[in-house]
Structures are given as structure tokens and as C-alpha cells.
Amino acid sequence: MNRYARQLDLLGEEGQKKLKDSTVFVAGIGGLGGTAALYLAAAGIGKLILAHEGEIVLPDLNRQILMEDKKVGEERLACAVESIHRLNHEVEIVSYPARITFEEAKKWIEPADVVIDARYDFPERYALNQACIHMGKPMVEAAMYGFEISLTTIVPGKTPCLSCMYPERDESWKPVGFPVLGAVSGMAGCMAAMEAIKWITGIGAPLTNRLLRINSLTMEQYSVSLEGMPSCPACNQQYHQ
Numbered sequence: 001m002n003r004y005a006r007q008l009d010l011l012g013e014e015g016q017k018k019l020k021d022s023t024v025f026v027a028g029i030g031g032l033g034g035t036a037a038l039y040l041a042a043a044g045i046g047k048l049i050l051a052h053e054g055e056i057v058l059p060d061l062n063r064q065i066l067m068e069d070k071k072v073g074e075e076r077l078a079c080a081v082e083s084i085h086r087l088n089h090e091v092e093i094v095s096y097p098a099r100i101t102f103e104e105a106k107k108w109i110e111p112a113d114v115v116i117d118a119r120y121d122f123p124e125r126y127a128l129n130q131a132c133i134h135m136g137k138p139m140v141e142a143a144m145y146g147f148e149i150s151l152t153t154i155v156p157g158k159t160p161c162l163s164c165m166y167p168e169r170d171e172s173w174k175p176v177g178f179p180v181l182g183a184v185s186g187m188a189g190c191m192a193a194m195e196a197i198k199w200i201t202g203i204g205a206p207l208t209n210r211l212l213r214i215n216s217l218t219m220e221q222y223s224v225s226l227e228g229m230p231s232c233p234a235c236n237q238q239y240h241q
């Protein structure tokens with residue numbers, strides 16, 4: 001408890017224990033997911049399950065704070081696990097160095113209390129969304145593009161899902177090389193971690209049924225109410241408001 005002395009007034013010993021007893025699955029440990037994972041570890045989460053593929057490349061380093069420049073060419077996930085343990089060695093970490101598919105994700109998220117979606121491409125986000133609906137897992141949907149951050153928490157059966165919000169893929173979206181500044185993905189990652197902490201400890205209120213948008217250039221923000229799409233192929237059987 002001494003490690004968490006500065007936050008016990010905020011979370012209470014009971015909240016702290018809930019964190020210790022909880023598991024978060026983080027899909028993607030890049031600029032956004034890596035920041036979320038690191039702050040969850042700092043807060044005292046008991047277990048992290050991480051998924052991310054590939055090796056570190058130099059352009060990762062403008063935002064992926066779990067990576068190291070002397071490890072360019074080495075596996076991203078192994079480096080991320082080392083970095084998290086450098087901050088808090090007590091966190092149990094399970095890692096899958098692979099992309100998200102519906103079938104695999106169902107197994108990977110099974111032990112998780114909360115899922116954080118921090119993938120960079122829509123096909124994986126849709127697969128994870130479907131897996132979370134299938135398994136009844138709450139999913140923090142955090143995204144950024146350029147200077148803009150989007151955030152909402154999806155609860156199967158209680159809120160619209162990702163496919164309700166974005167039923168059609170934006171064909172102009174670039175899967176690789178979209179613009180990203182580390183401070184912006186880091187903001188989004190901290191906000192995603194905060195959603196997970198609130199969900200687990202019961203403090204505050206999760207950002208459900210609302211999509212928050214922040215423009216980090218002006219710090220203007222707004223949120224819109226979300227409505228389920230009755231014909232949504234991903235969740236229409238389960239959505240009740």
C-alpha cells in the first residue's frame with residue numbers, strides 16, 4: 001500500500017484492492033495503448049494482458065513510450081513488458097505478439113474485467129468489438145487522429161457498439177502512416193486508463209452512451225449522445241437502452 005500512498009485518498013483501500021484484483025486487456029501497446037498500460041501499471045492494476053505484433057522501427061519512437069531506441073529491430077511486446085516492469089514489477093503481464101482476430105480475441109479477453117481498444121486499424125477494432133460483445137466485456141474505445149481524440153466506453157447490452165457508431169469504413173482512412181503526435185496519443189492513453197480505473201474501482205462515472213471529442217490544438221471539446229443502430233450486424237441482438 002505504501003507504493004500507492006498518494007492515491008489512497010482518491011481510490012480508498014478498497015478501490016486499490018479492486019485494482020490489484022483486476023485484469024485489463026490492452027489491444028495495442030503503441031502511443032495510445034502503451035501509455036494506458038503504463039499508467040494502469042503505475043496505478044497498481046493486478047494483471048495486464050497485452051497484444052501487439054511486430055518489431056520496433058525508428059518512426060515508432062515519436063510516441064511509443066514503452067520502446068527504447070537501442071532496441072530498434074527487436075520485438076515491440078518484449079520491450080513493452082520490460083518497460084512496464086521497470087516501473088512496477090508487481091504487475092503480472094501476459095502478452096500475445098500478434099494482431100487481433102475475433103477467434104483469438106475471444107480467448108485473450110476472457111480473463112479481463114475491462115478491455116482497452118487501442119488498435120490503429122478498423123478491421124482489428126471491429127474484430128475486438130465483436131469479441132467483447134460475444135464475451136460481454138466492457139470496452140474502452142479510445143482513438144486519435146492528428147490532433148483529435150475520441151473516447152467512449154462501450155458496455156455490451158447497455159450502450160451502442162463500435163459498429164453502431166461507425167457502420168461503414170471510411171475508405172479515405174490510411175491504415176499506415178496516419179499523422180500522430182506522441183503528446184496527443186499519450187493524452188488519449190491516459191484518458192483510456194482513467195476509464196478503466198473508474199470502471200474497476202466504481203469511482204466517478206464511466207463515459208457511456210456518449211462519444212467525447214477533444215481537439216488538442218484548441219483544447220475545445222464536445223460530446224455527442226450515441227444511439228444504437230437497430231440493424232447493427234454486431235450487436236442488434238443484445239442492444240437494449
Ligand SMILES: [Zn+2]
Nearest residue numbers: 161164232235
Ligand atoms: Zn452495434
